[in-house]
Amino acid sequence: MLNYFPTELLSEILVKLPVKTLTRFTGVSKSWRSIITSAAFIASHLSNNSKNQTLLLTRYGHDNKLDQFSLLKVSENGGFGINSSMAIEAPFGFPIEYSNVVGYCDGLVCLSNCMFFRNPWQRGIMIWNPSVRNHIVLPEPTINPEGPHIAVLGFGVASRAHVKVVRLVYKCTIFDGFSGSVPPQVEIFSLKTWSWRRLIGGVDVALRAYSNVYRQAFLNGVVHWLAKEPIHDRSSILAFDIGDEVFGEVMLPYELATGASVKLGVFVIEESLGIVGSTNESCGVWVMKEYRVKESWTKLYKIDLVEGINNLVGFWKSGEALLTLRDLWLAVYNPETKETKDLGFYGNPYSSYVDIYAESLLLW
Amino acid sequence: MASPQENDSKPETTITLRSNDGEIFEVPETVAVLSVTIKNMVDDGCAGGIIPLEEVDAETLSQVITYLKKHAALLDPSSETEKDELDAEFFSDKEFNSLLDIVNAANYLNIKELQDASTKQIAKFIRNKSVSTVRKLFGIENDYTPEEEEALRREHQWAHEDGVESDED
Numbered sequence: 001m002l003n004y005f006p007t008e009l010l011s012e013i014l015v016k017l018p019v020k021t022l023t024r025f026t027g028v029s030k031s032w033r034s035i036i037t038s039a040a041f042i043a044s045h046l047s048n049n050s051k052n053q054t055l056l057l058t059r060y061g062h063d064n065k066l067d068q069f070s071l072l073k074v075s076e077n078g079g080f081g082i083n084s085s086m087a088i089e090a091p092f093g094f095p096i097e098y099s100n101v102v103g104y105c106d107g108l109v110c111l112s113n114c115m116f117f118r119n120p121w122q123r124g125i126m127i128w129n130p131s132v133r134n135h136i137v138l139p140e141p142t143i144n145p146e147g148p149h150i151a152v153l154g155f156g157v158a159s160r161a162h163v164k165v166v167r168l169v170y171k172c173t174i175f176d177g178f179s180g181s182v183p184p185q186v187e188i189f190s191l192k193t194w195s196w197r198r199l200i201g202g203v204d205v206a207l208r209a210y211s212n213v214y215r216q217a218f219l220n221g222v223v224h225w226l227a228k229e230p231i232h233d234r235s236s237i238l239a240f241d242i243g244d245e246v247f248g249e250v251m252l253p254y255e256l257a258t259g260a261s262v263k264l265g266v267f268v269i270e271e272s273l274g275i276v277g278s279t280n281e282s283c284g285v286w287v288m289k290e291y292r293v294k295e296s297w298t299k300l301y302k303i304d305l306v307e308g309i310n311n312l313v314g315f316w317k318s319g320e321a322l323l324t325l326r327d328l329w330l331a332v333y334n335p336e337t338k339e340t341k342d343l344g345f346y347g348n349p350y351s352s353y354v355d356i357y358a359e360s361l362l363l364w
Numbered sequence: 365m366a367s368p369q370e371n372d373s374k375p376e377t378t379i380t381l382r383s384n385d386g387e388i389f390e391v392p393e394t395v396a397v398l399s400v401t402i403k404n405m406v407d408d409g410c411a412g413g414i415i416p417l418e419e420v421d422a423e424t425l426s427q428v429i430t431y432l433k434k435h436a437a438l439l440d441p442s443s444e445t446e447k448d449e450l451d452a453e454f455f456s457d458k459e460f461n462s463l464l465d466i467v468n469a470a471n472y473l474n475i476k477e478l479q480d481a482s483t484k485q486i487a488k489f490i491r492n493k494s495v496s497t498v499r500k501l502f503g504i505e506n507d508y509t510p511e512e513e514e515a516l517r518r519e520h521q522w523a524h525e526d527g528v529e530s531d532e533d
Binding site for chain 2: 005006009012013014016017018020021023024025026027028029030031032133
């Protein structure tokens with residue numbers, strides 16, 4: 001009878017196991033390996049896993065150097081709290097402290113140190129799966145213009161576990177004040193083909209994406225970057241559908257698009273596209289209730305930057321905002337009660353970021 | 365559950381099931397139809413006679429019926445805690461081979477709750493087991509060459525350490 005154990009039933013058992021166990025069980029037999037590493041199983045394991053309550057905290061230190069990654073276990077009993085934290089070791093050999101996180105998606109973190117090293121031999125783009133303890137370093141990109149230029153990266157996973165990195169290259173000339181001319185040249189790296197491919201056509205976007213110091217927001221299979229429309233000096237969001245490989249623009253609400261001293265950040269908030277506009281006094285949190293419908297931008301709430309509240313680092317599933325307190329501690333703000341609760345975990349004096357994290361088997 | 369003042373209370377219908385090794389089980393209909401497979405057979409008009417269950421032996425069927433009766437008798441069917449307690453008690457004395465029989469039966473009989481609970485239980489059981497123990501438990505033949513197996517293990521050495529039980533003989 002054991003020989004006829006149906007595959008669907010076996011998958012139902014395996015899908016409930018953690019990544020470490022599944023990694024080990026690929027050694028049971030070739031058919032177990034092919035079940036565990038199939039795109040369909042990886043996807044259903046990931047969605048089964050998303051019920052786990054974990055945050056990935058990225059901390060930057062002095063000079064924007066990447067300091068540490070930690071996994072925080074969240075509990076929602078009696079309000080948002082953190083049960084435990086575990087530092088995770090970044091892969092060896094990659095100059096982590098000089099890297100930027102490009103983005104997080106489906107258990108994968110994409111890192112780049114292109115910002116810091118002009119020397120091609122030291123530059124690198126890496127995709128890392130902390131739960132499988134594996135990483136890959138991408139081959140050298142192909143668009144490398146002679147003169148000064150700015151490169152912005154985007155990262156995401158399209159359907160059927162199709163992992164991609166998109167690279168936008170803006171040439172800098174005297175005519176754009178050396179800030180970068182539009183439109184950019186674009187290339188895409190696909191894990192499936194293990195190569196870069198130039199995108200010809202459909203790149204006539206007149207938006208200049210902000211550098212990767214500003215985090216992207218990945219939602220609905222689309223990478224969203226904060227961007228500038230240079231002619232009118234208007235802020236906007238540049239969108240790139242990573243599956244269809246098509247660019248678009250998501251307009252910001254007027255007051256955020258033109259506000260001079262407002263610092264912007266794009267986030268995913270309760271599975272919608274969100275924008276935070278910060279001044280010295282407060283952070284306004286906006287959400288696009290209907291995706292790509294400009295009129296549906298709704299201001300959810302405003303957090304006054306009092307009592308040592310520094311900046312917003314991310315959002316939990318139910319909409320609570322995570323922020324840093326007194327330059328050091330991680331705190332949670334509940335928009336309903338308007339209370340800020342110190343979580344007792346070390347944030348960072350310079351900057352931090354949180355992603356809602358789930359283990360995955362990608363890059364096994 | 366008792367209807368109050370009625371004198372002519374409807375007698376509870378019983379369904380007769382037969383395991384693949386010939387044993388007969390009489391089960392109240394309300395309990396039996398928790399299996400969608402049986403429910404479909406009843407709806408198709410098989411209720412009068414004996415329903416043969418080709419894929420389930422007597423031992424397993426008896427355990428499944430026990431589970432269904434306990435679930436039907438839950439005071440609060442929506443309480444997750446009650447269900448979890450019931451499942452914990454039900455599985456507490458089950459050997460691994462019984463678990464496999466039960467999950468197969470739950471699948472064949474289309475009893476979602478029992479299938480979910482038993483797949484969860486099996487996952488819990490094997491979570492920290494070594495590769496060779498798992499092969500024995502599921503009766504799986506190793507189709508890797510020694511070189512392939514060694515290479516795979518070296519690549520993911522960390523997954524074989526730290527909390528993983530040693531091979532069981």
